[in-house]
Amino acid sequence: MESIISTFHIDLKIIIAQVINFGIVLAVLYFYALKPLNKLMKERSEKIEKGIKDAKENAEVLNNTKNEYKDVITKAKNEAHVLFQDGKKEAETKKNQMIEEATKEVAMMIENGKKSLENEKAKMITETKGEIAALAIKMTEKIIGAKLDGTFDEKTVNEINKL
Amino acid sequence: MENPNTTNTIGQEKILHENTIFAEPIYQNKNFTITNALITSWLAVIIIIIISFILRSKLKEIPKGIQNFFEMVLDGALSLCDQITNSRDLSLRIFPVAISAFFFILINNWLGLVPLGGFGILERGKEGLSFIPFLRGGTADINTTLGLAITAVIGANLFGVFSIGAWKTLNKYVNLKVLGEIGKKIKKEPTVILVAPVTFFVGLIEIIGEFAKVASLSFRLFGNVFAGEVLLASMAALVAFIVPIPFIFLEILVGFIQALIFSILLTVYFTIGASDHDDEHEHEEKKEVAIIN
Numbered sequence: 269m270e271s272i273i274s275t276f277h278i279d280l281k282i283i284i285a286q287v288i289n290f291g292i293v294l295a296v297l298y299f300y301a302l303k304p305l306n307k308l309m310k311e312r313s314e315k316i317e318k319g320i321k322d323a324k325e326n327a328e329v330l331n332n333t334k335n336e337y338k339d340v341i342t343k344a345k346n347e348a349h350v351l352f353q354d355g356k357k358e359a360e361t362k363k364n365q366m367i368e369e370a371t372k373e374v375a376m377m378i379e380n381g382k383k384s385l386e387n388e389k390a391k392m393i394t395e396t397k398g399e400i401a402a403l404a405i406k407m408t409e410k411i412i413g414a415k416l417d418g419t420f421d422e423k424t425v426n427e428i429n430k431l
Numbered sequence: 432m433e434n435p436n437t438t439n440t441i442g443q444e445k446i447l448h449e450n451t452i453f454a455e456p457i458y459q460n461k462n463f464t465i466t467n468a469l470i471t472s473w474l475a476v477i478i479i480i481i482i483s484f485i486l487r488s489k490l491k492e493i494p495k496g497i498q499n500f501f502e503m504v505l506d507g508a509l510s511l512c513d514q515i516t517n518s519r520d521l522s523l524r525i526f527p528v529a530i531s532a533f534f535f536i537l538i539n540n541w542l543g544l545v546p547l548g549g550f551g552i553l554e555r556g557k558e559g560l561s562f563i564p565f566l567r568g569g570t571a572d573i574n575t576t577l578g579l580a581i582t583a584v585i586g587a588n589l590f591g592v593f594s595i596g597a598w599k600t601l602n603k604y605v606n607l608k609v610l611g612e613i614g615k616k617i618k619k620e621p622t623v624i625l626v627a628p629v630t631f632f633v634g635l636i637e638i639i640g641e642f643a644k645v646a647s648l649s650f651r652l653f654g655n656v657f658a659g660e661v662l663l664a665s666m667a668a669l670v671a672f673i674v675p676i677p678f679i680f681l682e683i684l685v686g687f688i689q690a691l692i693f694s695i696l697l698t699v700y701f702t703i704g705a706s707d708h709d710d711e712h713e714h715e716e717k718k719e720v721a722i723i724n
Contacts, residue, residue, distance in 0.1 A: 277453035286578035294531040300483040
């Protein structure tokens with residue numbers, strides 16, 4: 269043992285000094301390089317993992333939204349189609365109804381027109397009849413009156429002309 | 432023990448360039464001798480501190496330059512550590528010690544290769560003037576490697592104490608538990624009276640094993656790095672130009688590999704320290720039962 273120590277110049281103090289050197293290296297590397305670097309790398313990998321996860325989720329959400337959008341559009345189209353068809357039907361019905369009503373009204377108006385014309389005609393006839401009768405009576409009165417006083421021919425002609 | 436030496440001359444006197452197996456003293460401060468290997472180690476510490484501060488100041492969420500490089504190294508080293516420990520949690524706890532040892536050894540190894548070894552002092556010894564370089568690879572001194580090896584082995588055991596508890600760690604070496612179980616198990620398994628002392632003895636051998644670990648770790652590293660320096664000096668002494676270049680590259684590789692081996696072994700020792708023999712044994716027994724069933 270002695271020979272080994274003397275041959276290699278083994279010195280406990282230098283061994284301790286070298287252990288301290290290694291201790292300093294360990295402390296400096298750990299606190300100034302490894303710990304922050306490891307933390308940074310860990311944070312980065314967590315961020316990347318989160319990023320990938322988020323991207324996947326976003327893609328899923330986007331896909332779902334696309335599908336939903338398609339569904340909504342299809343639904344809206346169908347609804348619009350149904351509404352359009354309903355509207356069309358309603359319009360048709362209304363049109364037919366209006367035409368029918370208009371036809372009825374026109375028929376009624378014609379009927380009323382006819383009726384009033386007939387009434388007017390009847391009224392006119394009645395009035396004319398009355399006037400003719402009155403005229404005949406007047407004429408008769410006149411004729412009879414003139415005969416009695418001898419002025420019939422001249423006066424009657426003038427009277428008739430005055431009418 | 433002397434190695435291939437080269438000589439220069441100043442006037443009439445020869446200067447001896449010696450590759451000693453020990454680190455040469457540069458300065459004596461009372462009882463403390465500052466050797467050239469210690470100076471190199473301080474330089475390595477300063478380099479690591481500077482790199483750490485630069486890295487710390489340039490940390491950004493989106494990595495660039497030095498941060499990119501260190502993240503790559505960190506990631507690779509951590510996955511290598513995972514292969515040894517089989518657990519990310521355990522890896523994260525051992526990793527700082529292992530990577531610190533790696534960088535400290537690597538820079539010390541490589542500093543032994545830089546041509547700054549040409550600067551030094553002349554000292555008059557027994558054989559006349561001899562040249563003592565200011566820098567010598569930190570790991571080319573047994574004191575450095577011994578310090579690191581002792582730290583690794585004691586650290587592994589302390590790590591075991593904190594991970595699985597003092598009682599279980601103690602039972603790895605002085606297996607009191609197995610002796611205590613003789614009374615319990617003797618009726619069921621009479622063979623325990625033979626097995627238990629053997630197990631206890633194996634535990635004692637483990638204590639020797641721990642010293643062997645210190646010896647193997649320190650001498651492996653020291654031997655490789657010192658041999659590299661001697662090799663380079665020999666090559667430079669034979670042919671000064673071009674010929675040593677491939678050997679310098681070889682030594683760069685050796686420096687890296689030795690640092691890697693040391694840190695991997697350190698990780699292995701820490702993992703063994705944190706593993707519980709009883710749990711493994713029970714697990715194996717359960718497996719056997721499951722297979723039989």
